[in-house]
Amino acid sequence: MADVWLESLQTVDAQAGYELAIKLSRMAIKYTQPSDEIRARLRPVYGESADSLIASSQVIATHFQTVAAANNYWQHGRV
Amino acid sequence: MADVWLESLQTVDAQAGYELAIKLSRMAIKYTQPSDEIRARLRPVYGESADSLIASSQVIATHFQTVAAANNYWQHGRV
Amino acid sequence: MADVWLESLQTVDAQAGYELAIKLSRMAIKYTQPSDEIRARLRPVYGESADSLIASSQVIATHFQTVAAANNYWQHGRV
Amino acid sequence: MADVWLESLQTVDAQAGYELAIKLSRMAIKYTQPSDEIRARLRPVYGESADSLIASSQVIATHFQTVAAANNYWQHGRV
Amino acid sequence: MADVWLESLQTVDAQAGYELAIKLSRMAIKYTQPSDEIRARLRPVYGESADSLIASSQVIATHFQTVAAANNYWQHGRV
Amino acid sequence: MADVWLESLQTVDAQAGYELAIKLSRMAIKYTQPSDEIRARLRPVYGESADSLIASSQVIATHFQTVAAANNYWQHGRV
Numbered sequence: 001m002a003d004v005w006l007e008s009l010q011t012v013d014a015q016a017g018y019e020l021a022i023k024l025s026r027m028a029i030k031y032t033q034p035s036d037e038i039r040a041r042l043r044p045v046y047g048e049s050a051d052s053l054i055a056s057s058q059v060i061a062t063h064f065q066t067v068a069a070a071n072n073y074w075q076h077g078r079v
Numbered sequence: 080m081a082d083v084w085l086e087s088l089q090t091v092d093a094q095a096g097y098e099l100a101i102k103l104s105r106m107a108i109k110y111t112q113p114s115d116e117i118r119a120r121l122r123p124v125y126g127e128s129a130d131s132l133i134a135s136s137q138v139i140a141t142h143f144q145t146v147a148a149a150n151n152y153w154q155h156g157r158v
Numbered sequence: 159m160a161d162v163w164l165e166s167l168q169t170v171d172a173q174a175g176y177e178l179a180i181k182l183s184r185m186a187i188k189y190t191q192p193s194d195e196i197r198a199r200l201r202p203v204y205g206e207s208a209d210s211l212i213a214s215s216q217v218i219a220t221h222f223q224t225v226a227a228a229n230n231y232w233q234h235g236r237v
Numbered sequence: 238m239a240d241v242w243l244e245s246l247q248t249v250d251a252q253a254g255y256e257l258a259i260k261l262s263r264m265a266i267k268y269t270q271p272s273d274e275i276r277a278r279l280r281p282v283y284g285e286s287a288d289s290l291i292a293s294s295q296v297i298a299t300h301f302q303t304v305a306a307a308n309n310y311w312q313h314g315r316v
Numbered sequence: 317m318a319d320v321w322l323e324s325l326q327t328v329d330a331q332a333g334y335e336l337a338i339k340l341s342r343m344a345i346k347y348t349q350p351s352d353e354i355r356a357r358l359r360p361v362y363g364e365s366a367d368s369l370i371a372s373s374q375v376i377a378t379h380f381q382t383v384a385a386a387n388n389y390w391q392h393g394r395v
Numbered sequence: 396m397a398d399v400w401l402e403s404l405q406t407v408d409a410q411a412g413y414e415l416a417i418k419l420s421r422m423a424i425k426y427t428q429p430s431d432e433i434r435a436r437l438r439p440v441y442g443e444s445a446d447s448l449i450a451s452s453q454v455i456a457t458h459f460q461t462v463a464a465a466n467n468y469w470q471h472g473r474v
Contacts, residue, residue, distance in 0.1 A: 004331060005331065006329075006330045006331040006334055007330070007331075008330060008390065009330055009384065009389050009390065013085075013086075014085045014086070014087060014088055015083060015084065015085040015086075018085055018103070018106070019110075022107070022110055022111075024334070024377070024380065025373055025377065027334070028338070028369075028372065028373035028376040028377070029369045029370070029372075029373055031335075031338055031376075032338075032362075032363065032369055032372050032373070033363045033364070033369055038363070038364055042364070042365075042366040042369070045366045046111075046366035046367070046370065047111065047112045047117070048112070048117055048121070049121075049366070050121040050124045050125035050128070050131055051125070051130075051131055051134065051367075052366055052367055052370060053107075053108045053111055053112055053121070054108070054125065054131060054134045054135055054138060055134070055367065055370045055371070055374070056107065056108075056111050056370055056373075057104055057107035057108055057111070057135075057138045058134070058137060058138045058141065058374060059370060059373045059374045059377050060107040060110075061103070061104065061107070061138050061141035061142050061145075062141060062374065062377035062378060062381065063377050063380070064103065064142070064145060065141065065144065065145045065381065066377075066380060066381045066384050066385075066389075068088065068145050068148075068149060069148075069384075069385070069389065070384060070389035070390075073088050073145075073148065073149035074087065074088065074149075092164075092165075093164045093165070093166060093167055094162060094163065094164040094165075097164055097182070097185070098189075101186070101189055101190075125190075126190065126191045126196070127191070127196055127200070128200075129200040129203045129204035129207070129210055130204070130209075130210055130213065132186075132187045132190055132191055132200070133187070133204065133210060133213045133214055133217060134213070135186065135187075135190050136183055136186035136187055136190070136214075136217045137213070137216060137217045137220065139186040139189075140182070140183065140186070140217050140220035140221050140224075141220060143182070143221070143224060144220065144223065144224045147167065147224050147227075147228060148227070152167050152224075152227065152228035153166065153167065153228075171243075171244075172243045172244070172245060172246055173241060173242065173243040173244075176243055176261070176264070177268075180265070180268055180269075204269075205269065205270045205275070206270070206275055206279070207279075208279040208282045208283035208286070208289055209283070209288075209289055209292065211265075211266045211269055211270055211279070212266070212283065212289060212292045212293055212296060213292070214265065214266075214269050215262055215265035215266055215269070215293075215296045216292070216295060216296045216299065218265040218268075219261070219262065219265070219296050219299035219300050219303075220299060222261065222300070222303060223299065223302065223303045226246065226303050226306075226307060227306075231246050231303075231306065231307035232245065232246065232307075250401075250402075251401045251402070251403060251404055252399060252400065252401040252402075255401055255419070255422070256426075259423070259426055259427075283427075284427065284428045284433070285428070285433055285437070286437075287437040287440045287441035287444070287447055288441070288446075288447055288450065290423075290424045290427055290428055290437070291424070291441065291447060291450045291451055291454060292450070293423065293424075293427050294420055294423035294424055294427070294451075294454045295450070295453060295454045295457065297423040297426075298419070298420065298423070298454050298457035298458050298461075299457060301419065301458070301461060302457065302460065302461045305404065305461050305464075305465060306464075310404055310461075310464065310465035311403065311404060311465075320410060321410065322408075322409045322410040322413055323408075323409070323410075324409060324469065325409055325463065325468055325469065340413070340456070340459065341452055341456065343413070344417070344448075344451065344452035344455040344456070345448045345449070345451075345452055347414075347417055347455075348417075348441075348442065348448055348451050348452070349442045349443070349448055354442070354443055358443070358444075358445040358448070361445045362445035362446070362449065365445070367446075368445055368446055368449060371446065371449045371450070371453070372449055372452075374453060375449060375452045375453045375456050378453065378456035378457060378460065379456050379459070381460065382456075382459060382460045382463050382464075382468075385463075385464070385468065386463060386468035386469075
C-alpha cells in the first residue's frame with residue numbers, strides 16, 4: 001500500500017489508543033479485500049450479526065494489547 | 080467518538096479491572112455498530128446463545144490481560 | 159456487580175491459579191447474561207458440545223496466562 | 238477438584254512442556270464437563286473433525302505460551 | 317520451503333511491520349496448502365465472506381503483536 | 396509420546412522459527428488424533444476450506460509468538 005496510514009503506535013491517551021486498535025483491525029480487511037464495493041456490501045452483513053461483531057471485538061482487543069504495550073499502558077499513575 | 084469514555088487503564092483493584100475489561104469489550108461493538116436500535120435487537124440473540132457468550136468471554140479475557148498488565152497485576156502481595 | 163468475587167490474582171499454587179482462571183472465565187458469562195434461569199438452560203447445550211467445550215477451554219487458557227504471569231509462574235524452582 | 242493434578246509449570250525440557258500444555262488444555266474440558274461418560278461420547282466427534290482438532294491445537298498453543306514463559310523458554314543456548 | 321522469504325522481523329517502521337504481519341499470515345496458508353491452484357480458488361471465497369475476513373484480521377493482529385514487540389514498538393518517541 | 400520431536404525452541408533464524416511454529420501446530424493434531432489414517436482423511440477437508448486454513452494460520456501465529464520470544468526475536472540488528 002503506497003499510502004502512509006500508520007505513523008506510530010504512540011497515542012496521547014488510552015482512548016486514542018483504543019481507536020488506533022480499531023483502525024488497525026479495519027486495515028487488515030482493506031488489505032485482504034481491497035475492493036471498496038465488496039467491503040461496502042459486507043458491512044451490513046457483519047454489522048447485524050452478533051457473532052461477527054464479537055469476532056471484530058476480539059481483533060480489536062488483540063490490537064489494543066499491542067498499542068497499550070507500545071505506550072507503556074499510558075503509565076501516568078501506574079502503580 | 081467525541082465522548083471520553085476511557086480515562087485510564089488503572090483501576091483500584093482486580094475486580095474493577097475485570098469490569099473495565101467488560102467495558103472495553105462492549106465498546107468495540109458500539110464503535111462497529113453505532114445504532115442503539117440494532118445493538119438492542121442483537122442483545123437477546125447472543126445473550127441466549129452459549130457459543131456467543133463464550134466468544135464474548137474470550138474478548139473479555141483478552142482485555143483483562145491488558146488491564147491486569149497495566150496495573151502490574153494489582154501487585155499487593157505479589158510473590 | 160455489588161458482590162466482591164475477585165480479591166486478588168495471587169493464588170497459593172498453580173492449580174489454584176488454574177481454578178481461578180476457570181472462575182474468571184465463568185464470571186464473564188454471568189456479567190453478560192445475568193439471568194440464572196437462562197444460564198442454567200444453556201449449560202447442557204455447551205456441556206455436550208465438543209466445540210463449545212473447546213472454546214471454553216480457550217477462554218480458560220487465556221485467563222490462565224494472566225493469572226500465571228500475576229504469580230510470576232509460581233516461581234519456586236524456576237530456572 | 239480435590240485431586241492434585243498440577244504441581245508446577247516447570248518441566249525438564251520443551252517437549253515435556255508441550256505435553257503439559259496438552260494436559261492443561263484437557264483439564265479445562267474435564268472441569269467444565271465432569272461426566273466421564275459424556276466426554277467419552279464427545280471424543281470421536283472432535284477427533285474426526287478437522288475444525289475441532291484445529292481449535293484444540295489453538296488451546297494447546299495458548300497454554301504452551303504460558304508454560305514456555307514459566308520455564309524461561311528452556312533457556313539453554315538462548316541467544 | 318527452500319526459498320528464503322523471511323530474513324528478519326525488523327522493519328523500518330510500524331506500517332512496514334504491519335505489512336510483514338500480513339505476509340506472515342499468508343505464508344501459513346501457503347505452507348498448509350501448497351497448491352497455487354487451490355489457493356487461487358479459495359481466495360474469492362474468503363474475500364467475500366465477512367467472517368473469513370475478520371478471522372484473517374485476527375491472524376494479522378496476532379502476528380503484528382510479535383513484529384511490534386520484535387521492533388520494540390518502533391520506540392521513537394516512546395513514553 | 397516416546398519419540399523426541401522437540402529438542403529446543405532455539406532456531407538459527409526467523410524463518411526456521413516460523414517452520415518450527417508450523418511443526419508445533421501440527422503436533423497438537425497428532426497428539427489429539429493419533430491415527431495416521433484419520434488424519435490423512437481429514438487433510439483434504441481442511442486443506443480446501445478457507446476457514447480451516449485461516450484457523451490453522453491462527454495456531455501457527457500463536458506458536459510463532461512463543462518461538463520468536465524464545466529466540467529474543469533473533470536479535471541481530473534489533474533496535
